[in-house]
Amino acid sequence: MRKNLKVVVIGGGSSYTPEIIEGFILNFDSFPVREIVLVDIPEGLEKLNIVGNLAKRMIEKSGLPITIELTLNRREALVGADFVTTQMRVGLLKARIWDETIPLKYGIIGQETTGPGGMMKAFRTIPVLLDICRDIEELCPDAWLLNFTNPAGMVTEAILKHSNVKSIGLCNSPIAAYKWLSELYQTPARDIYCEFVGLNHLHWITQVRINGEEKLEELLANREGYSAKNVPQFDWNANFIASLGAIPSYYLKYFYLTKELLEEQLLSIDKEGTRAEVVKRLEDELFELYKDLNLTEKPKQLEKRGGAYYSEAAVNAMKSIYNDTRDIQTLNVRNQGVLDFLPADASIEVNCVVTNQGPIPLPVSNVPTAAKGLIHAVKTYEQLAIEAAVTGDRGIALQALANHPLVHSVNVAEAMLDEMLLKNKDYLPLFFK
Template sequence: MTNKTGTNGLKIAVIGGGSSYTPELVEGFIQHYDQLPVRELWLVDIDAGLHKLNIVGALAKRMVERSGLPIAVHLTTDRRRAIEGADFVSTQMRVGMLDARGRDETIPLRYGVIGQETTGPGGMLKALRTIPVLLDICKDIEELAPNAWLLNFTNPAGMVTEAIQRYSNVRSIGLCNAPIGLLKWLSGKYSVPTDRIYAEFVGLNHLHWITRVEVDGEEQIASLLRDDDSYSAKNVPQQGWNPEFLRTLGALPSYYLKYFYMTDQMLAEQQAALLKDGIRAEVVKRVEDELFQLYADPALAEKPKQLELRGGAYYSEAAVNLMVSLYNGRNDIQTLNVANQGVLDFLPDDACIEVNCVVTKSGPMPLPVKNVPLQAKGLIHAVKTYEQLAIQAAVTGDRGTALQAMAHHPLVPSVNTAVALLDEMLEANRPYLPRFFA
């Protein structure tokens, strides 16, 4: 493949290149260079993130230099220059940075509502801040790299991807580290490589159920549901599932579903954590500060082990796997966020869902799902209704639509709470919501 710069090999632009995750991405490019010949890697950030970009970028250059590979690493705040002629654009950004995440997590708690950055009121405000910015980036891609694939990791990934697919012409795919994390856990549990495991994912981003698990062709879901609840994530509290509920559910719920199925316990744990360690945003900030101190060491030329504490383990592995498959047409199966197109017959065709797909050279093809538990359908439909309203609100800046989205989120207990939450959270995010305060 030749990009517009006239050089052989691939040009990749990473929007949010100053992220603490970037060294994992660079490690992936180095390890998969034979299948993904990256010639130019452009790390892009905004002026407020320039300090971090310079630290991470210097580490990326040392990693490439140590590998001996001919990858040119560029650091820039000029997004258009980075995007021009790119083959892949990856987005891993946080509009408002960790301060905004802190507000997303704390304000709902004051109303007795789950405070989380990708679901509930916090996730909604993150979507309202993020979607207009991503759509603006898409205009640049349409103009400067119309054939590029946009791989979106920016949360809430499903909502952001749906907005891009609905309001732009960019070829885009959303992805998350949760499915690959589940496969890694199963791989360790059964002591087999992941290519001998098939797990069927059904649902939305951060709202999925695993309805089949086959190891070497043998179904394991029933024994898994009788077993334990050891699978969780570093960024979600470790409350245990009710064994009878899990067994009769007939599917393994994503750890994010604890916010819906065990709301009282999760809320109590969040409120206790707020008093003890602070909100998750503060914990992440401490981890990030330590990581950037490590990254700044001129002797460091590899991804440090401490990055796994960040809560997004395997995210870059998922990104590189997807790029390799799209570039080479591997026709392998990956769990991605794509347009529904009839896979879940109770959702609109343009709804973004998280399901297994065959990744071809021309893009992902969603696979039919064998089993969608009746008890999961109602929650999927309710959350998708909220998501589609929130996407519409993000694009229009219409307060009434935003209120409908907030009031119809299953984690918001009443209209009065929705009104009060929306007023306070919009005001707290005023600098990032020009469409609401025009």
Template sequence: MSNQSGLKVAVIGGGSSYTPEIVEGFIQKYSEMPIRELWLVDIEEGQHKLEIVGNLAKRMVKKAGLPMEVHLSLNRREAIRDADFVTTQIRVGLLEARKRDEHIPIKYGMIGQETTGPGGMMKALRTVPVILDICRDIEELAPNAWMLNFTNPAGIVTEAVAKHSKVRSIGLCNSPINFQKYLAKTYGVSQKEVLPEFVGINHLHWVTAAYVNGEDKLDELLDPNKQYSAKNVSALDWDPEFLQSLRAIPTYYLKYYYMTNEMYKDMSESLEKSGTRAEVVSRVEKELFELYKDENLQEKPKQLEQRGGAYYSEAAVNLMYSLYNDARDIQTLNVANGGIYDFLPADASIEVNCVVTGHGPLPIPPVTVPEHVKGLLHAVKTYEQLTIEAAVTGDRGIALQALAHHPLVPSVNAAKEMLFEMLEANRNYLPNFFKS
């Protein structure tokens, strides 16, 4: 990829609290990835946040002394036209919708979480049609652009784009880059000196090897004293014997599957005391935007790292840089399976290490795929593919099938009642399900 006059980048969901991080990345890499125009785009409901974070972005660019034009816009098509890259970081229904996604399943005795289970499905049903609408604009106005998606549930969204559009799209998540940073910090080396091997799909992966300067440190990392977790998932401890027998480091999201009862109890108690993660994020965001308002602030504040999705934007900038410069480095991305896993469909989105070239990512088959993870991966992938079909068609029967096949949904009867309540609660964002 080469653009001598500089790049045009459109950030859909530009009013996000993450935006200062992506702007910081663009500034740091400007000499090797010059961005001529940066368009931050949002919807009317997000205009207030867009102006706050957008003005901070302008101050950051001015301080850096770079000839980068920062545009704030509610006109998505204007921003996308002739763009080289489009990033998507949207939340359809805002945090109020997330709150419902978390609260309603708990009432029915099920895990209420943003990206998996019933809550994750509802987020996907709201999000997939909007993302596909964005894709239609990209197909028309910027057919050669790369779309980098880190809108959750990232795996489902990435697969939906691949199945229902012609857009060149790659999905990414902050979980892998967080683990890489953890691994580098643990052994006191740079990130370039570590290489974890990831096996699985988005928010359902295992680390089956953890190389530090070429030496696999997996056995040491399975020590119960070195447990790895994240700010947006409960810190309940893994059983050390189970972890040893697993012979892999599970992503923290796997606690919902391996420790369902404990996680549900923890969620229920949190809901009673102080609310779910949605309320926590709402408070964190309120504090961040108060900081962003300060006209003397000209850099990304340290407090942003306290937000659950820290380093999402860093991962996006790294990917953009590698595509633009044909870097041929290794990054962990959401891409089409092809023939990597013979137990999943070829068009399934998987999360795997890839060599990133100027023509796109080339997936690297993992050395080890433990037999005991295949069943769970297949079950959750079945749920994901049914969810995509339901999102596109608005078919309630398919939506119920998706829930029935999810390992975190124990009862079809309860799922049906819950589904109808959640659909009704999201009526304004689900036109496909409420056609006259």
């Protein structure tokens, strides 16, 4: 077992970076990372320097023998890496604004991971990540790639289909659920078990045990459920949740409460701008904090970002692979027959036993009948969108949108697709060959 681990963080200038640095510090005894390389692109250099210097102050305060390097040279950074994490945003927040606003013009939910906006994010992201994978195959072929770049499930599936890299997709939603339950029952997360079934940003919790005692039925009467900073807060329909027999992810509100969320998005844009603009204000505030030379820890304000706890999920996965702990984590992995109504190579989000050979997906005890159709429909859209992302085929892209449950007209889909592709032209060379 190596004692001098090297981790490369691609998108190192992200506002999330202090969280992953904190994770490495807190887990150093069981995950002895000695070298961290933060990588970014020239447009991200200023943020890389700001957040990188904060990371160095955090390490210095810890007194641990960890070195931090900042670089724009990805290939040099990857040489000899044991783990690579990706937290990138191709097109930056300006592209997220397009993802959130253009669909609204056509009467469709505008969101960066769900629906047409999520597809455009996948189109921008998948080719770049596959290029990174080619570098990993050449320069550190034994490294594990932990991806929490959204849309994480689609990106993970693309990597598993189109590269030989050992990759896992991560999301903060499962950890958020455990934190919610831990607070609700005043019980440590280690004494809680949840079974997750579905896809990334499309999962249901079908079992909840607190200290071995089944609590799902009790929780189904809790109409608030767990939620996130970036999803509007609407109460679930109590009768619907009770008869569903599972706790839906907060992202499922886009599918189950489409009309209400669409109206909320339109009102929100008038009042406070898009979610991307809100995030931009939060990030500006965070980077002002990061510049403070007296700051030597992750600021509390970081938890206001919708993706808080992603880094906790990443460090947990790395630590478990390194130590062969065989604990259970909720990850995005290849289906391998776990959900028998999906292709074996589909990426799904389920509980896995994490070993030093990677995660092993566990059988699921229950898939609600009412959930199967939606899972299948969204997976059909995802697989078509992945194919379009790697080929630049507009026809397949149109088929992907036509199969998405939130898109109500092929003619609307075609007009919207043309506008979104043109807006993203600089980031989509495959579509404009």
